[in-house]
Amino acid sequence: MHFSTAVTGREDAILDLFKASFTASEGPEEGALIAGLVRNLLSNTPKPDRRVVTAEARGRVxxxxxxxxxxxxxDKRTVFVLAPVAVASDLQRQGIGQQLLxxxxxxxxxxxxxIVMTYGDPAYYAKVGFQPIRxxxxxxxxxxxQPEGWQGQSLxxxxxxxxxxxxxxxxxxxQAVFW
Ligand SMILES: CC(C)(COP(=O)(O)OP(=O)(O)OC[C@H]1O[C@@H](n2cnc3c(N)ncnc32)[C@H](O)[C@@H]1OP(=O)(O)O)[C@@H](O)C(=O)NCCC(=O)NCCS
Incomplete structure (x- = not known):
């Protein structure tokens, strides 16, 4: 497994990963919504304000x-929010998500x-150090x-x-749809 923060030239592979993974788990509408979100994060967000991390195996994202x-x-502290996260559906539950995070x-x-915040299943994110926060x-x-999904951790x-x-x-x- 190889990890990377490089985006240039790999945008399509990254978008395809998110689209396919969310389509498989939550349906095509969610797949399209999350792919749109990632497209905006990659193209419309100033670089100092976002960081993409990928896991790659044999040249595949x-x-x-x-x-x-x-x-x-x-508040003077530097805070980022983690969202979204995806692992290829044929490779889930093998520890890739946890290593990536x-x-x-x-x-x-x-x-x-x-501080990093996230919004998702606490049973999952607790495995990488997040704790629920009000x-x-x-x-x-x-x-x-889903306020029970709001979590954070100090780095x-x-x-x-x-x-x-x-x-x-x-x-x-x-957009309200993401919250
Ligand atoms: C959620 C996701 C990223 C996890 O990636 P993964 O590589 O399958 O996760 P891991 O193999 O590292 O899982 C680590 C642990 O979490 C558990 N786990 C995996 N998916 C889980 C889920 N959806 N809910 C709760 N626990 C989960 C595993 O059993 C494993 O536990 P263990 O080590 O004690 O056996 C992946 O399932 C995915 O892409 N899902 C579709 C998209 C999504 O829902 N993203 C999250 C919302 S932003």
Whole structure:
């Protein structure tokens, strides 16, 4: 397994991975929605505000995840949100997702990020260090339809204390449908 943060020239392979994985797990509408989100994250988001990490095996992109900046208006800490994450459907449940996220979080730590938030299944994300957090303690950019999926982790020696909002995400994620 090889991990990469390179995007140029690999956009189509990355988009195809997200589209196929979400189509297989949640249907074609979700596949198209998430592929559109990733397209926007790749093309319309300033580079300092997003980081794409891929897992590759034998020249094929088999996993991917995207981190993008989340600004808390009244908080000095550097925060990113992890979304979305996908592993090729024929290769799931073999540990690729966990390796990819562990690697991605290490990259964000080295880049000086203090806190990473995510929004998804707590049973899964707990395996890579996320813990549930109340919206009151880390306001999301939109009211959450599944507040139990809101999670965070500190990448520093400091414990995760409440983030002072309001918060603002990158334009690609700035739609209620993603929250
Ligand atoms: C979620 C996803 C990224 C996980 O990738 P993966 O490579 O299959 O995950 P791993 O093999 O690293 O799984 C690690 C652990 O999580 C468990 N797990 C895998 N998918 C899970 C899920 N959907 N819910 C809960 N646990 C899950 C595995 O059993 C494994 O546990 P174990 O090591 O104790 O056996 C992948 O299933 C996927 O792409 N799903 C479709 C897209 C999606 O839903 N993305 C997440 C929302 S953004």
């Amino acid at each position: 088999v996993g991917g995840c995207v981190f993008s900046r989340l600004i808390y208006a009244n 562990t690697h991605g979080l290490a990259i964000m730590r080295e880049a000086g990020v203090d 919206e009151a303690d880390a306001p999301a950019p939109f009211p959450l339809t 520093t020696a400091q414990t995760l204390t409440p983030l002072q909002g309001p918060s603002r995400c990158v334009p690609a994620l700035n």
